[in-house]
Amino acid sequence: MLPISSISTSFLDWPSDEHAAILFIAGCGHHCRGCQSPVLQDPSAGRMLEVEEGLVDFIYDYCVRNRTRNLVLSGGDPLSYPEDVQRLMDMLKDKDPDMRFCIYTGFDYEAASAMVHGYDFIKCGRYVMESARPSSKDDDRMVLASPNQRMYDGSGRCLSRDGVVDLRRAARPTGSLKRNGSITGES
Numbered sequence: 001m002l003p004i005s006s007i008s009t010s011f012l013d014w015p016s017d018e019h020a021a022i023l024f025i026a027g028c029g030h031h032c033r034g035c036q037s038p039v040l041q042d043p044s045a046g047r048m049l050e051v052e053e054g055l056v057d058f059i060y061d062y063c064v065r066n067r068t069r070n071l072v073l074s075g076g077d078p079l080s081y082p083e084d085v086q087r088l089m090d091m092l093k094d095k096d097p098d099m100r101f102c103i104y105t106g107f108d109y110e111a112a113s114a115m116v117h118g119y120d121f122i123k124c125g126r127y128v129m130e131s132a133r134p135s136s137k138d139d140d141r142m143v144l145a146s147p148n149q150r151m152y153d154g155s156g157r158c159l160s161r162d163g164v165v166d167l168r169r170a171a172r173p174t175g176s177l178k179r180n181g182s183i184t185g186e187s
């Protein structure tokens, strides 16, 4: 089950010039000082929903209505529930192979990439208030909330430096790393 808080659309959170749907999943154990979503640290801020066809249809229909196949999984920290998040991505991908995913997590890449696979992008790292700045996105770059945070593509390529994502590199994903270590979509 996943404690779903809300779903909306975003132009800021997908690492390219595209927009995305963004799903907020409540619950996070990182307790970063200055967290911008303190309410979503508590799993009870979401409604507990089974990851089954009804939820998948709802999320997929929302994406279609908003003319996107990009889904950001944010929170909270979605990787508080890695098995359910994996199941959700797998079911959405089965429904439409064009679905793509970007996970926002407070875990570092080593830990996060051991928990889930099949995402297209993953933003890793806790929020560090002392070095934080406003996040933003323009045609060429995306500024993450704190410089320690990193954006990776699905093959494990780091797309950021000092918390700034080069969107020209991000626009050329090399594929997704599968559990067995091979890469899908690579020519």
Ligand code: SF4
Pocket (backbone or CB within 6 Å): 028, 029, 030, 031, 032, 035, 036, 037, 038, 040, 041, 075, 076, 077, 105, 106, 126, 127
């Ligand atoms: S990982 Fe995100 S949601 Fe969790 S405490 Fe840190 S800033 Fe808040």
